[in-house]
Amino acid sequence: MPEILGKKTMKEITLGDIRKQHRVKQEVVAMALSVTASGVSKLESKRIQDVSLQRAAAYLAAVGGNMKIEVTMPDGATLQVG
Numbered sequence: 001m002p003e004i005l006g007k008k009t010m011k012e013i014t015l016g017d018i019r020k021q022h023r024v025k026q027e028v029v030a031m032a033l034s035v036t037a038s039g040v041s042k043l044e045s046k047r048i049q050d051v052s053l054q055r056a057a058a059y060l061a062a063v064g065g066n067m068k069i070e071v072t073m074p075d076g077a078t079l080q081v082g
Helices: 015-021 026-033 037-044 053-062
Strands: 069-072 078-081
Touching (some): 026 037, 026 053
Antiparallel strands (some): 069 078
């Protein structure tokens, strides 16, 4: 795991941590999300788990990543989301 992210648990990681680790400028994210730099700043102060899945996926795409979610049902069946 990258150094900055390796010091935190998934519950502590913010979107800003991810962007900074991958050296993407805030302005690039703002343009991709069609929001202001202030909007990106507010979003980045949140832990990744506190952002909607749709918003997190869009943000991660803006920094060059993607998000995949696997759901395991009580019967053991799995569903791929994203």
